[in-house]
Amino acid sequence: MGAAVDALFVLTVLGLAIPVAAHLPPRARTILIAWLLGVGLLAGAGVFLRAGRVPPYFAAVGLLSSAAGVAFVCSRAGTAVLRRTPAAWLVGLQSFRVVVEVVLWALALQQRLSPLLTFEGRNVDILVGLTALPVAWLCFVRRVWPRGAALAWNVAGIAILANIVMHALLSAPTPFQALWTEPPTTIITTLPYIWLPGFLVPLALSLHVASLRTLRAGPAPLEETR
Numbered sequence: 001m002g003a004a005v006d007a008l009f010v011l012t013v014l015g016l017a018i019p020v021a022a023h024l025p026p027r028a029r030t031i032l033i034a035w036l037l038g039v040g041l042l043a044g045a046g047v048f049l050r051a052g053r054v055p056p057y058f059a060a061v062g063l064l065s066s067a068a069g070v071a072f073v074c075s076r077a078g079t080a081v082l083r084r085t086p087a088a089w090l091v092g093l094q095s096f097r098v099v100v101e102v103v104l105w106a107l108a109l110q111q112r113l114s115p116l117l118t119f120e121g122r123n124v125d126i127l128v129g130l131t132a133l134p135v136a137w138l139c140f141v142r143r144v145w146p147r148g149a150a151l152a153w154n155v156a157g158i159a160i161l162a163n164i165v166m167h168a169l170l171s172a173p174t175p176f177q178a179l180w181t182e183p184p185t186t187i188i189t190t191l192p193y194i195w196l197p198g199f200l201v202p203l204a205l206s207l208h209v210a211s212l213r214t215l216r217a218g219p220a221p222l223e224e225t226r
Contacts, residue, residue, distance in 0.1 A: 043194035069206035097129030114181035
């Protein structure tokens with residue numbers, strides 16, 4: 001059972017990383033692949049978990065990848081990618097968060113993660129994943145909902161993402177720990193779950209920022225009203 005959950009998580013990462021990399025310019029694609037391999041190797045070597053404690057520098061994994069993702073979205077190269085990306089895709093792709101939340105729930109059932117960080121606790125991120133496709137369809141394909149609905153959905157998605165990140169950080173055994181959970185939140189420092197803070201969370205944030213930029217720019221020419 002544990003191996004099946006791990007395999008599902010790895011397949012989710014690969015299923016997202018491959019198409020995302022394919023849409024990036026060569027330099028950004030190389031950086032993304034190097035980053036995924038690099039943090040994977042470091043996690044596999046136990047760099048982010050020392051004697052059951054999470055070193056403060058672990059936070060750099062999420063901060064650096066998130067900053068890089070947002071910086072790319074706001075860059076000239078990122079703008080070029082957004083011009084050829086339908087706005088519905090930027091929202092609909094967030095449905096991957098349903099799979100991630102199912103994985104977290106399964107980890108809690110296996111007592112590898114605290115239920116606090118699942119939809120049975122304080123993590124409502126699954127709502128973003130469940131509503132992603134309907135919002136994409138109604139706002140950008142059928143266009144029966146105003147674009148303001150997509151804007152509000154993105155803002156709410158960022159707030160929900162920030163909530164779970166905050167709880168994960170505060171429950172990790174670091175010098176700044178404020179929430180004590182059982183088991184401790186250390187699994188995200190290990191392989192393959194290092195790719196949760198190192199890729200999936202930054203991807204979700206970047207998609208929100210990209211969607212907001214697209215909304216500001218106006219309707220994408222690639223979209224058609226049905």
